Amino acid sequence: MSLPKHKPTGSTSSMYSSHPPSLSSEYINIAPSPSKAEGKGQMYTKEGDANLRPPITYLPPPFPPPSYDPTVPARQSFMRRHRRFIKIVAYFTVIILVTAALVVPVFLWRGRWAEERKGASDLRLHLSVWILASWGFFILSNLLINLLPYIFRVLARLFNPGWVKYWRVFRFMRFGTTMLGGVLGTYCSFVYIIHNDKALFKKGPKKPDSKSMDWDDILKDLAINANKKLKKPSESDWNKIVNDILTMAVVWAVLFFLEQAAMLFVSIHYHYRADGIRIDESKRRRNALLTLYEASISLYAPFQAEFRSEDAIIRNGKGAGKGKFLSKFSSCNPKVIVDHALEDQRSSAAMAKRIWISLVAEGRDVLTVQDIIEVLGTHRRAEAEEAFANLDKNENGDINLNEMVLIVLETGRTRRVVYQGMTDINRAINVLDWMFRALIMMAVVIFGIVRYIPSLAKMKDAAGFAALGLTWGLGRSLYEFINGVIFIFFKHAYDVGDRVEVYNMAATNSVSVTVKRVSLLFTVFRRVDNGKDLQIGNDRLALKRLENVSRSGANREEVSVVVDFNTTFTDIQNLKFEIQRFLTSRENKRDYQPDCDVRVGSIFEMNKLELKVKFTHKSNWSNEELRAARSSKFMCALVAAIRRLSTPKPGSIQPVLTRRDEFEERSEQAAYKDLTVIPVTSDELAQDSNVATGAEIENWIGQASTGLRRRTDQTNGGVYFGT
Numbered sequence: 223m224s225l226p227k228h229k230p231t232g233s234t235s236s237m238y239s240s241h242p243p244s245l246s247s248e249y250i251n252i253a254p255s256p257s258k259a260e261g262k263g264q265m266y267t268k269e270g271d272a273n274l275r276p277p278i279t280y281l282p283p284p285f286p287p288p289s290y291d292p293t294v295p296a297r298q299s300f301m302r303r304h305r306r307f308i309k310i311v312a313y314f315t316v317i318i319l320v321t322a323a324l325v326v327p328v329f330l331w332r333g334r335w336a337e338e339r340k341g342a343s344d345l346r347l348h349l350s351v352w353i354l355a356s357w358g359f360f361i362l363s364n365l366l367i368n369l370l371p372y373i374f375r376v377l378a379r380l381f382n383p384g385w386v387k388y389w390r391v392f393r394f395m396r397f398g399t400t401m402l403g404g405v406l407g408t409y410c411s412f413v414y415i416i417h418n419d420k421a422l423f424k425k426g427p428k429k430p431d432s433k434s435m436d437w438d439d440i441l442k443d444l445a446i447n448a449n450k451k452l453k454k455p456s457e458s459d460w461n462k463i464v465n466d467i468l469t470m471a472v473v474w475a476v477l478f479f480l481e482q483a484a485m486l487f488v489s490i491h492y493h494y495r496a497d498g499i500r501i502d503e504s505k506r507r508r509n510a511l512l513t514l515y516e517a518s519i520s521l522y523a524p525f526q527a528e529f530r531s532e533d534a535i536i537r538n539g540k541g542a543g544k545g546k547f548l549s550k551f552s553s554c555n556p557k558v559i560v561d562h563a564l565e566d567q568r569s570s571a572a573m574a575k576r577i578w579i580s581l582v583a584e585g586r587d588v589l590t591v592q593d594i595i596e597v598l599g600t601h602r603r604a605e606a607e608e609a610f611a612n613l614d615k616n617e618n619g620d621i622n623l624n625e626m627v628l629i630v631l632e633t634g635r636t637r638r639v640v641y642q643g644m645t646d647i648n649r650a651i652n653v654l655d656w657m658f659r660a661l662i663m664m665a666v667v668i669f670g671i672v673r674y675i676p677s678l679a680k681m682k683d684a685a686g687f688a689a690l691g692l693t694w695g696l697g698r699s700l701y702e703f704i705n706g707v708i709f710i711f712f713k714h715a716y717d718v719g720d721r722v723e724v725y726n727m728a729a730t731n732s733v734s735v736t737v738k739r740v741s742l743l744f745t746v747f748r749r750v751d752n753g754k755d756l757q758i759g760n761d762r763l764a765l766k767r768l769e770n771v772s773r774s775g776a777n778r779e780e781v782s783v784v785v786d787f788n789t790t791f792t793d794i795q796n797l798k799f800e801i802q803r804f805l806t807s808r809e810n811k812r813d814y815q816p817d818c819d820v821r822v823g824s825i826f827e828m829n830k831l832e833l834k835v836k837f838t839h840k841s842n843w844s845n846e847e848l849r850a851a852r853s854s855k856f857m858c859a860l861v862a863a864i865r866r867l868s869t870p871k872p873g874s875i876q877p878v879l880t881r882r883d884e885f886e887e888r889s890e891q892a893a894y895k896d897l898t899v900i901p902v903t904s905d906e907l908a909q910d911s912n913v914a915t916g917a918e919i920e921n922w923i924g925q926a927s928t929g930l931r932r933r934t935d936q937t938n939g940g941v942y943f944g945t
Contacts, residue, residue, distance in 0.1 A: 317361055324354045352415045359407020360400060367392060367399040391486060398482040405475040409468040417461050466673070470666050477662045485655045488711055492647060496717050497640050504640065507633045510609035512560050515573060517597045518580040519556065521931065528930060529580070535572035536563050564634035574630035578623050582929025588620035589929075597931070616840045618812055625812055639719030643740065646718055650710060650742040705761035706742045715768045716740075721750070721844045723769035724758075732769070734846070750846045772844040776815060779853060781860065782823065783833040786870040793869055794820060794833065800863035804856075805837060813840055813852050830872035835860065 327350040371392040378385040392399075524533045536559060563569035581597055582589050594606040613629050614621055621629070693700075709715070716722050716737050723732040724747075735747035735756060745763060747756040771777070798820040805814045815838040823834040837856060843849040 320357065321354075321361075324350070324357055328354060348416050348419065352411055355411040355415065356404070356408040359411065360404035363403025363407070364396070364400045366403070367396045391490070394486055395479075395482060398479040402475045402479045405468070405471050409472050412465065412468055417465050463674070467670070470670050474662060474666045477666075478659070481655070481658045481662060485651060485658070488654075489648070489651050492651075492711055492714065493644065496647070496714060497644060500636055500640050504633060504636050506612045507629070508560065508564070508637075510612040511564075511573070511577070511630065511633065512557060513598075513605065513609050514577045514581060514594065515560055516556050517594075518577045521580050521597065522576075529576050532572040532576040536569050536576065538569075564630070564637055567631060567634070570630045570634045571627050574627040575623065578621070578626045579928075579930055581931060583931050584929055587928050588622050589626065590620045593929075593931070616812060622812070635719075639717075643718030646740040647710075650740065653742055654707060702743055702759060702761045705764055706744075706759075709760045709764045710740065710742060713764070715763070716745075716770050716772075720770055720772040721846070722747070723771060724763075725767040725769070727765065727767055771842055774842050776838050776840060777842045777849075778836060778838045779856075781835045781837075781857070783835060783860070783864070784872055785831050785833060786872050787825070787828060787830050789831055789869060793867060794822070796867055797833075797863060797869065800867065801835065801837070801860065804859045804863070810855075813855070814838065815840060 328347070331347045331350065371389045374392060375386055375389040378389065522528050560573070563573045578589055581593050583593055583596075591607055591610040594610055595603050598606045610621075613626075615629075618625075718737050718740055720737045722735055722737060724735060725732045733756075734750040736750060737745065738748045738755065739746040742760075744757055744759050747758065748754070749756055798818065801818050801820065802816070804810060805818055806816045817838060819834075819836040821834045821836075822831055824832040826832065839849065839852055841848075
């Protein structure tokens with residue numbers, strides 16, 4: 223196989239060369255091969271394709287391009303560069319224009335101030351001043367609530383940095399605070415400027431030489447007079463009615479502000495308690511994957527022969543050439559690529575495979591923290607250790623290919639589940655919010671109607687009996703609503719994506735379900751045994767016993783084994799030793815914790831012994847297929863240990879020994895491997911969307927089991943790929 227000739231740029235004895243971290247540093251890449259096998263994007267495996275691997279050739283780095291300058295910002299449109307300044311200018315322009323329009327009537331009638339000093343009052347002037355003052359209170363409240371978040375952030379940094387994260391709370395309270403301040407200012411200014419001035423509501427003598435229309439008299443004649451039986455026709459009660467309306471508006475503004483604050487508290491408290499930990503863990507894993515992916519594409523540029531098919535799958539999720547997404551974002555930021563890959567199973571598995579194979583040293587089958595340090599460099603040791611710790615949650619010390627794929631798939635699934643859960647809860651909070659707003663508005667309106675319509679006030683007894691009758695029809699719905707609010711927001715037994723065991727209060731058998739959707743009145747589950755959707759009202763769930771498996775730690779499993787009564791204690795200790803050796807072996811340490819326990823549980827009627835074998839999984843049972851595979855693997859190992867030790871069954875005189883020929887022995891070993899295989903992913907993740915199944919991913923990622931990276935005996939300065 224012929225390769226194009228390239229002039230080497232460094233020593234050919236190692237994969238990397240020691241160099242200072244600068245943008246002018248050269249990377250080590252594998253020259254693309256023009257062979258047909260590489261054109262199809264096939265991976266080099268340890269067996270069979272080893273001879274097809276091209277020789278190492280040192281080329282100039284394709285990433286970043288020579289013209290790349292991180293100090294030069296990307297070009298943006300004028301509107302995007304100055305969007306904040308444009309918003310501020312537009313905001314103050316509207317304020318100035320409206321204020322100028324409201325100030326004009328005040329200046330037109332400013333000559334009446336001299337008459338004000340003599341005891342006369344001008345209603346037009348007072349109304350203009352009151353409207354201008356009301357507008358000023360609304361603007362002042364809005365300016366204050368817009369500046370308060372930034373003032374709070376500055377003060378929090380000085381006194382308690384832990385409070386800085388709450389500065390955005392004030393931004394969500396802008397409308398309620400603006401309405402409260404504006405309505406209070408409107409009410410106070412009306413009382414001070416108009417309501418307390420009694421001279422405004424008396425008709426003065428009309429001037430005989432007046433040739434123009436008296437607008438004061440017209441306004442007073444058109445004033446609302448709800449009381450038709452006034453003792454003094456010269457007086458009007460419209461100011462009292464306006465005062466009562468503004469009072470009700472103040473009550474509404476206060477209740478609305480308190481309701482908005484309560485809903486915001488419920489939302490923050492719920493999301494912080496429910497999603498805070500999962501979001502932080504998801505962010506840490508995503509940042510770790512981003513660091514490793516940047517290192518991977520620095521070692522092997524995108525769409526080189528080694529990872530051509532993986533890069534195509536990472537970009538478009540299909541692997542069938544460059545799709546629309548790939549053609550649009552073929553040179554985009556790695557952050558965008560990682561986020562996009564985590565949304566699809568095929569892309570997640572391809573990214574995991576690319577990262578693992580490119581970082582693992584050649585000939586090795588596990589990824590260690592030392593591999594990451596060699597790639598990133600010793601100057602980034604802390605970052606490498608943090609990235610590896612975020613991925614190695616089981617603390618095995620190394621990560622194989624299957625485990626890497628499982629970690630990336632679980633990271634993507636967690637992101638989707640958190641988003642779905644937040645969407646459902648936000649929908650429930652919005653429903654609760656609008657219901658409370660409607661109740662507040664109905665209460666204020668009904669109070670006003672009853673106050674100013676005497677005929678309805680006389681019917682309040684009949685309305686009370688009618689409301690009491692409606693409670694019989696709406697009582698059940700109200701009960702379900704209140705129970706749903708308490709169960710979802712206060713008890714908070716589960717989140718979307720959690721696996722839950724549902725029991726009746728006095729029952730021992732449970733139904734294993736996965737939370738699919740959370741609503742205010744009901745919850746939709748998916749049964750683990752048959753995959754059917756199950757909907758249960760939240761008021762009924764409040765009466766059941768729930769065990770949240772996903773929130774639990776590592777789950778412990780117990781197996782009961784009945785043996786002959788004459789089984790010696792030495793045989794029991796040997797059985798425990800065999801089980802411990804199985805749990806601590808290199809191929810099983812990723813699935814089980816090393817501790818186990820074998821105890822005698824019962825002797826029955828002194829004719830048999832019941833042994834209780836307890837072992838602990840490395841993770842909980844939220845993934846049913848993974849749990850079942852690990853449990854089956856342990857059962858097969860337990861059967862093999864019992865047969866190997868010739869442990870007698872109950873009632874037998876001596877163990878039955880069977881002989882197998884070589885063919886039967888090979889068949890038995892092959893069947894044992896098939897029964898003890900651990901799946902990479904579960905098909906449950908693909909039930910709701912058209913994505914790859916677990917079998918497809920397992921079959922696809924099995925093409926390579928060792929790394930490609932060439933190691934160096936010298937101290938490696940790491941690969942520098944920009945800032």
